Amino acid sequence: MTDESTDAESARSDASASPIRAVTGLVGSAWSALKTVYYANSLSWRFLKSGTLLLFGFFLWAGANVLYSYNPDLAVLRYPMAYGFVLILYGPFHHLVVLPLAFRWRRDSGTRRTVGRKLPNAMLAVFLAVVLVLGTAPVGAMVVDFQSTLGSDGSDVSPDLICEGAETENGTEISCELSESEGVDRVVVTSGDTKLVDDADPPYEFTIRERELESVTGEKQFTVELEDEDGTMIRRYSRRLSMIEGA
Numbered sequence: 001m002t003d004e005s006t007d008a009e010s011a012r013s014d015a016s017a018s019p020i021r022a023v024t025g026l027v028g029s030a031w032s033a034l035k036t037v038y039y040a041n042s043l044s045w046r047f048l049k050s051g052t053l054l055l056f057g058f059f060l061w062a063g064a065n066v067l068y069s070y071n072p073d074l075a076v077l078r079y080p081m082a083y084g085f086v087l088i089l090y091g092p093f094h095h096l097v098v099l100p101l102a103f104r105w106r107r108d109s110g111t112r113r114t115v116g117r118k119l120p121n122a123m124l125a126v127f128l129a130v131v132l133v134l135g136t137a138p139v140g141a142m143v144v145d146f147q148s149t150l151g152s153d154g155s156d157v158s159p160d161l162i163c164e165g166a167e168t169e170n171g172t173e174i175s176c177e178l179s180e181s182e183g184v185d186r187v188v189v190t191s192g193d194t195k196l197v198d199d200a201d202p203p204y205e206f207t208i209r210e211r212e213l214e215s216v217t218g219e220k221q222f223t224v225e226l227e228d229e230d231g232t233m234i235r236r237y238s239r240r241l242s243m244i245e246g247a
Contacts, residue, residue, distance in 0.1 A: 041103055046095050053091025060084030065144045069238070072216050079135035085142045086131050098123050138219075143243060159184070161224055161237045165210075165246035172210035174244055176224070177203065185229040191222040213241060 037049070061084030068077040098120060105116025134142060160179040165172050178184065187204040189197035192214030197206045213220040219240050226235040 039099070041100060046100070049095045050092035053087055053095070057084045057087030057091055061088060061142075062144075068143070072219075072221070072238070078138050079131065082131045082134035082138065082142060086127060086134065090127050090130075094120075094123060094127075138242060143240060158235065159226075161239070163239060163244050165241075165244050167246075170209065173207055174210065174222075174241075175205070175207045176239075177205040178226075183228065183234070184226045186227040186231070188225045188227065189222055190225070191220075192216070196222065210241065 037045075040049075060080055064077050064081035064084060068074065068081060071077065102116045102119040105112040105119070107113075108116070159181070161176060162179060163174055163176040165174050176189075178187070181202040181204055184202075184204060185200065187197065187199045187206065188195065189199075189206060189208060191208075191212060194212070194214065196208050196212055199206055208222065210220065213222055215221075219242060221238060221240040224237040224239070225233050228234050
C-alpha cells in the first residue's frame with residue numbers, strides 16, 4: 001500500500017514538473033539557437049543579420065515616431081524610437097565589423113586576445129548607453145513629425161511650414177512662413193495654453209522666441225493651426241524645438 005502511494009505521488013510530481021521542464025527546455029533551445037545565429041561568422045550570415053537588424057530598426061523607429069507624434073505625452077516611446085534609430089546605424093556595423101574583428105583577435109595572444117574577448121560586450125554596452133542618452137534627450141534627426149495632418153478636414157490646402165532658428169541678443173528666435181497662403185485666412189500659433197501669434201494678414205510670416213515656448217515631456221514645442229474664412233481648422237502642424245535647424 002505504501003509503495004502504491006509513493007508511486008502515485010511520484011507520478012503526480014512528474015506530471016506537474018513536466019510543463020515546467022518543457023518550458024525550460026524550450027527556452028534553453030531558443031537561447032542556444034540565438035547564440036548560434038549571433039556568432040555565425042560566414043559572409044552570408046553577416047549580411048543576413050545586418051539586413052535583418054537594419055529593417056527591424058527602421059520599422060521600430062518609424063512605428064515609435066508615428067505613435068509619439070500623436071501621443072507626445074508618452075515620453076517612454078522615445079526609448080524604442082532611439083533603439084530603432086541607433087540600431088539602423090549600429091546593427092550592420094556590429095555584425096560586419098565588430099564581431100569579425102573580435103573573432104580574429106581572439107586567435108591572437110596577449111592584449112589582442114583580451115580585447116577580442118571583451119570587444120562585443122563592450123560595444124553592446126556603448127550601444128545601450130547611446131540609446132539611453134538619445135531616449136532621454138532626442139536629437140532632431142531622430143524625431144520625425146507625423147502630426148502635420150492632424151485635424152485636417154480633407155481640404156486640398158496643404159502648404160509647407162518652413163521654420164528656422166537664429167541666435168540673437170535676446171536669445172533664440174524661430175522664424176516661420178508658409179510655402180503658399182492660398183486658402184488660408186488665419187494662422188494661430190500656440191505653445192501649451194498660451195497663444196503666441198494670431199495672424200490674419202498674408203503671407204503669414206511670424207517670429208517667436210524660445211523663452212516663450214512651453215515644454216512637453218522635456219521638449220519645447222509649439223503648434224501652428226491654419227484656419228479658413230469660416231474659422232474652420234484646415235491644417236495643424238506641431239514643431240519641436242529640436243527639429244528646427246539653427247534653434
